[in-house]
Amino acid sequence: MAGKVFFSVSMSLDGFVAPEPVPGGDVFAPGKQDDPQVRRWLAQWMELQQWIFPLRFFRENLKLGEGGEEGRDNDIARETFERTGASVMGRRMFDLGEQSWPPEAPFHTPVLVVTHSKRDPWERPGGTTFHFVTDGIEHALDQAREAAGDRDVRIAGGGETILQYLNAGLVDEFSVAVAPVLFGAGTRLFEGVDASRIVLEPVRADPTQRVTHLTYAVHRR
């Protein structure tokens, strides 16, 4: 049986999934962290993601060492990882990640990168292989589905890539971890959403100490 296509992101209460882009964009590049704009970007991004960093699963998956918090947030992070048989991501997310992931990238599955530039597959230790797909989001998803087998396909990000899949009617379900933070500016998750065609069905709401995890099934009208 084929798996689902889903996304799962952290969102500020005012709807942002990333702070306002910094000129140049490569916030994780060596030396960049001295730039005050980059420092501000990273501080905001950390606020959004702060529920993840203390988790046992996060530490385990990035080989940061023993320990870390257990509980509902940790279970959700682990379940999201375990259901994922392949991921799809946009070029910009890949470019940022290429600078910040450790050699053993945290996916441990095939990752389909939607891009305009051809490139040979890039195999990393630990089971992550990046495949570069130049013929559009539907082909990238087809390849991800095939790679995932009966597990699910995660549209990993960034925001624009997620929205392309959502508007194309290719997303079955999604989760947002609503963080107790206001950004005021940045990349909005639902900017440009084709709202008139999308009906959301609430599936689950899991409030934890740090965030509220909201899960919806997506239907078309």
Place this chain on the structure above:
Amino acid sequence: MAGKVFFSVSMSLDGFVAPEPVPGGDVFAPGKQDDPQVRRWLAQWMELQQWIFPLRFFRENLKLGEGGEEGRDNDIARETFERTGASVMGRRMFDLGEQSWPPEAPFHTPVLVVTHSKRDPWERPGGTTFHFVTDGIEHALDQAREAAGDRDVRIAGGGETILQYLNAGLVDEFSVAVAPVLFGAGTRLFEGVDASRIVLEPVRADPTQRVTHLTYAVHRR
């Protein structure tokens, strides 16, 4: 002991508290409901507020008759009403309401209307009296606090008035009922928020069948 200043609104998952304004704006005026744009506005607004209409408290408060749903949503609606000793609202919300509230308006307390036009107090049956305040949001709040006694002051709306109070550091706490709907366009609750000065502390999260009620305390930094 003085009460708190709070607001409580329904918000779409993409951050809107009202659909895109209709030219003219008076969507509740008699005869207007034949206009397709107005019908669309009302349909979206109903989707956002749909958790409220079936409630026993809502029916009771507007004298729509017996019956209605009980449960957590109903308790929350009733608690929000009962804690409120006075409300503050903007001129546009008042203008819309003047056309749609029944003679016995649903506040049953003093309501301070922030406006530029002087007008005598307007007393309605059932305990609601509208007072028109022309010297700014702080004076309106002072009068509301005095009227509320030891109960709380609700900043009732609309979105722009709420944001003025939030940015002025005058809101202690707020609740959003996150509805499972995407608007794509309209009035954003947090448009223009002074995000760098606001810290949110999660107080409570109540998922119900229809919406997720999120409550935050507001601190300054």
